[in-house]
Amino acid sequence: MTKCKFCNKESYVKLKSPKIHLCKEHFIEYFENKVEKSIKKYNMLNKDEKILVSVSGGKDGHAAAWVLKKLGYNIELFHINLGIKGFSESSLKAVEELAKKLNVPLHIINLKDITGKTLEDIRGKKCSICGITKRYLMNKFGYEHGFDVIVTGHNLDDEVSFILNNILNWNIRYLAKHEPVLPAHDKFLKKVKIFFEIEEDLILKYAEAENIPFTTVKCRFAEKAITLKHREYFNELEKLRPNIKYQFLAGYMKNRRIFKCEEDENFEFRECEICGMTSAGRICSFCRVWKLYKNKNKSNSK
Ligand SMILES: [Zn+2]
Numbered sequence: 001m002t003k004c005k006f007c008n009k010e011s012y013v014k015l016k017s018p019k020i021h022l023c024k025e026h027f028i029e030y031f032e033n034k035v036e037k038s039i040k041k042y043n044m045l046n047k048d049e050k051i052l053v054s055v056s057g058g059k060d061g062h063a064a065a066w067v068l069k070k071l072g073y074n075i076e077l078f079h080i081n082l083g084i085k086g087f088s089e090s091s092l093k094a095v096e097e098l099a100k101k102l103n104v105p106l107h108i109i110n111l112k113d114i115t116g117k118t119l120e121d122i123r124g125k126k127c128s129i130c131g132i133t134k135r136y137l138m139n140k141f142g143y144e145h146g147f148d149v150i151v152t153g154h155n156l157d158d159e160v161s162f163i164l165n166n167i168l169n170w171n172i173r174y175l176a177k178h179e180p181v182l183p184a185h186d187k188f189l190k191k192v193k194i195f196f197e198i199e200e201d202l203i204l205k206y207a208e209a210e211n212i213p214f215t216t217v218k219c220r221f222a223e224k225a226i227t228l229k230h231r232e233y234f235n236e237l238e239k240l241r242p243n244i245k246y247q248f249l250a251g252y253m254k255n256r257r258i259f260k261c262e263e264d265e266n267f268e269f270r271e272c273e274i275c276g277m278t279s280a281g282r283i284c285s286f287c288r289v290w291k292l293y294k295n296k297n298k299s300n301s302k
């Protein structure tokens with residue numbers, strides 16, 4: 001039996017750097033310290049802030065809520081029922097279990113109540129519409145209910161695959177925008193990714209070690225996303241060069257200023273003509289993808 005580096009118990013996980021074995025208890029301690037260090041390093045959160053954690057039912061958001069609660073932060077949970085058959089039911093169940101175990105308030109919004117439709121009902125790029133929808137509804141809810149910050153479970157694997165995807169497409173503008181902390185402006189709340197530097201594998205190990213409830217049911221619309229392919233290459237590369245994901249991200253953080261352009265920094269946002277939230281254009285992307293301007297015209301003509 002392989003033993004823990006710090007005690008006589010059986011190894012639960014082998015870390016890549018430093019290359020050591022840890023038992024379950026020492027791994028939990030290691031993981032929570034690592035998250036706390038990240039929070040301090042990027043000045044992500046403080047204990048006076050009212051934090052809204054986005055939970056989709058999956059391990060990342062759930063582990064984020066769990067670790068923040070253990071570290072003594074003031075959190076509440078936010079979930080959107082997207083109305084995707086099979087997936088949404090099991091997500092909802094996991095989210096409710098989590099809220100009960102953590103003993104924190106859970107806010108649930110039904111997409112259909114707001115847009116009249118579910119994600120099942122729409123045609124077109126469901127993944128990108130889903131992303132726009134989640135970001136918008138979470139921000140609007142947080143803004144209207146006096147939260148200071150929104151935390152999401154995006155992890156190191158998400159970040160490196162987004163960055164790679166934006167390099168492949170030369171989306172220079174998006175390349176300037178991968179940050180662990182996005183400061184608040186206008187009606188946009190501060191947004192924080194506490195797992196920015198933390199690998200997905202470790203989050204899964206932590207969720208299992210702590211018996212955190214989560215669902216493994218995947219959204220069937222997400223399967224073709226190209227960023228899933230990027231994750232696979234990165235995991236292959238990790239086998240040849242351990243820690244390459246972290247090094248790629250660290251190099252990006254050091255050099256990301258080269259992608260910033262003045263035009264974007266001085267960009268003036270306005271208020272969406274339909275919903276009044278902060279928007280880059282006349283109508284925000286949420287109102288645009290859900291065609292909410294049509295509803296407005298209808299109700300005006302009544
Ligand atoms: Zn140990």
Ligand SMILES: [Zn+2]
Binds near residue numbers: 273274277283286
């Ligand atoms: Zn709008």
